Amino acid sequence: MTTIESPRSGKISSGKIAPKYNRTGSSRGNFEMIAWLFMRLSGIVLVVLIFGHLFVNLLVGEGIHAIDFGFVAGKWADPFWQFWDLAMLWLAMLHGTNGVRTIINDYAEKDSTRFWLKMVLYAATLVIIILGTLVIFTFNPCPVVDGVQLPGGFCPAP
Amino acid sequence: MTTEMAEPASKIELPASVAGDGEIPTFHITLRVRRYDPEISDEARWDDYKLTMYGTDRVLDALHKVKWEIDGSVSFRRSCAHGVCGSDAMRINGRNRLACKTLLKDLDTSKPITVEPIKGLPVEKDLIVDMEPFFQSFREVMPFLINKGHEPTKERLQSVEDRERFDDTTKCILCAACTSSCPVFWTDGQYFGPAAIVNAHRFIFDSRDDAGDMRLEILNDKEGVWRCRTTFNCSEACPRGIQVTKAIAEVKQAILSRKI
Numbered sequence: 226m227t228t229i230e231s232p233r234s235g236k237i238s239s240g241k242i243a244p245k246y247n248r249t250g251s252s253r254g255n256f257e258m259i260a261w262l263f264m265r266l267s268g269i270v271l272v273v274l275i276f277g278h279l280f281v282n283l284l285v286g287e288g289i290h291a292i293d294f295g296f297v298a299g300k301w302a303d304p305f306w307q308f309w310d311l312a313m314l315w316l317a318m319l320h321g322t323n324g325v326r327t328i329i330n331d332y333a334e335k336d337s338t339r340f341w342l343k344m345v346l347y348a349a350t351l352v353i354i355i356l357g358t359l360v361i362f363t364f365n366p367c368p369v370v371d372g373v374q375l376p377g378g379f380c381p382a383p
Numbered sequence: 384m385t386t387e388m389a390e391p392a393s394k395i396e397l398p399a400s401v402a403g404d405g406e407i408p409t410f411h412i413t414l415r416v417r418r419y420d421p422e423i424s425d426e427a428r429w430d431d432y433k434l435t436m437y438g439t440d441r442v443l444d445a446l447h448k449v450k451w452e453i454d455g456s457v458s459f460r461r462s463c464a465h466g467v468c469g470s471d472a473m474r475i476n477g478r479n480r481l482a483c484k485t486l487l488k489d490l491d492t493s494k495p496i497t498v499e500p501i502k503g504l505p506v507e508k509d510l511i512v513d514m515e516p517f518f519q520s521f522r523e524v525m526p527f528l529i530n531k532g533h534e535p536t537k538e539r540l541q542s543v544e545d546r547e548r549f550d551d552t553t554k555c556i557l558c559a560a561c562t563s564s565c566p567v568f569w570t571d572g573q574y575f576g577p578a579a580i581v582n583a584h585r586f587i588f589d590s591r592d593d594a595g596d597m598r599l600e601i602l603n604d605k606e607g608v609w610r611c612r613t614t615f616n617c618s619e620a621c622p623r624g625i626q627v628t629k630a631i632a633e634v635k636q637a638i639l640s641r642k643i
Contacts, residue, residue: 246505246516246572248523253600257609258638331570331612 260323267320274313298366307361314357322350408438412487413495414445416457419506427506430454431495436487442475442498443482446510459510466622469558473510474499479560479620501563503572517559520575524583524601529594545590552585552630554623561617561627567610574610575602577617577627584630587637596641603638611635 282296283289300306325346333339412434419427432449443464450457462468464483471482475498476490482498490496504512530539555578562568562576583602587595602608608631617627 246513248516248519248573248606251523251601252605253603254605255603255642257605257607258603258642261609261635262639327612330610331567334570 264320264323267316271313271316271320274309274316278309278313294366298364301361301364302366311358311361314361315354318350318354318357322346409435410438410487410492411435412445412492414442414449415495415497416446416449416509417497417499418457418509419500420456420508429497430457438488440487441483442473442480442485442487442490442496443471445487445496446482446498457510458508467556469556469622472501472558472560472563472622474501479564481558481560481622484622501559503563503565503569504559512559512563514559516572517557517562517576517578520579521557521582524575524579524598525594526582526586528586528589528592529597530591531593539591541590548590549585549588551625552581552588554625555581555585556623557582558622560620560622561625564616564620566614566616567612573606575604575607577611577631580608580611580631580634581625581627584634587634595637599634599638599641602634603642608635608638 282292301310326343329339329342329346333342414432414434416430416432417427418430432445432453434445434448436445436448443461446457446459446461450459459471459473459482461471461483463470466481466484469481472479473482474480475482475485476496479501487496498510500506500510500512504514504516506512557578559578561581562578565574565577567574568576580602583598586592587598589595611628611631613628613632615628617631618625618629621627
């Protein structure tokens with residue numbers, strides 16, 4: 226008796242769906258929902274933060290001509306602007322990282338490519354967030370190294 | 384014994400502007416069909432067929448003409464041929480449509496009309512794809528009425544407003560035009576896909592159904608509604624005019640309002 230194999234794609238003889246088309250098990254959890262919600266909420270907050278930032282830096286007073294080291298130093302002496310910039314840094318980094326994460330998920334075809342692209346992304350995010358946070362909070366306009374005042378011209382001579 | 388009178392020829396008066404002497408205009412087309420036969424070659428190829436078609440013909444009629452008169456090996460699915468069974472979804476001139484609902488005169492007949500299998504599903508032969516991955520995700524959303532109450536002795540009554548709530552998603556014919564037009568589905572086929580979500584929507588918002596929460600839980604998945612990027616490919620592809628992206632957004636909102 227001859228058996229007529231079911232004509233399925235990929236390997237005809239296996240009679241099964243090629244494994245890459247098969248649905249893998251479910252992965253429930255609220256992470257994707259929270260990420261989706263975070264994108265919408267952080268987007269709204271970022272619009273306020275970024276346009277506020279641009280307005281204060283570029284339009285108020287002398288505008289763009291007033292921006293120099295002293296201007297930034299003056300802003301970061303104020304806790305309000307420290308937290309404004311901190312919120313902007315964190316929200317923009319997490320918003321952007323999640324956006325790129327979804328792009329990688331959508332476009333990377335191989336699991337290993339997907340994994341390593343995401344690892345590079347997370348590493349870059351972590352470095353920038355930590356470095357940025359450190360800069361905002363430990364910023365010192367008059368750094369003194371080994372008892373010697375670094376040149377800058379903004380600080381009173383000791 | 385009565386002799387039957389021969390029925391007089393029916394006659395319909397047509398204004399001269401409609402069709403003149405009743406002749407249907409003809410035109411020449413080139414049908415470019417994506418051919419694939421794994422028993423001959425692993426590579427797919429394009430075959431061109433030059434046809435003379437009528438102004439009332441659809442892409443399906445052109446495919447029939449090829450299969451019946453030129454090349455019997457051309458394979459495609461079709462059952463009802465009138466836009467109801469959902470068998471003949473294919474990619475015509477780069478867009479997913481039903482071959483039986485696409486009139487040739489609406490396409491650009493000066494260029495070859497390309498006909499390909501829908502994307503994202505494994506091709507079995509020519510225009511026939513394996514629909515099993517599509518139906519896997521369809522089955523997962525439990526597309527049937529689940530009611531925990533007592534079985535009524537007559538039909539389950541429903542108000543007009545309650546019926547209206549999910550009217551749009553009852554129109555689905557499972558042709559897979561939406562799911563196979565979704566770029567997220569193309570990536571790895573793991574996304575539930577618009578069709579499965581539409582069919583979940585049909586029961587989630589049905590006042591007679593009691594398993595809405597269960598279906599929302601199923602779709603609150605890594606591969607569930609949150610993978611939708613609202614590119615609207617599905618809404619554009621749907622031959623039944625279902626507002627697919629809107630239905631997906633409503634399911635997203637239902638999950639959110641249930642969780643928060």
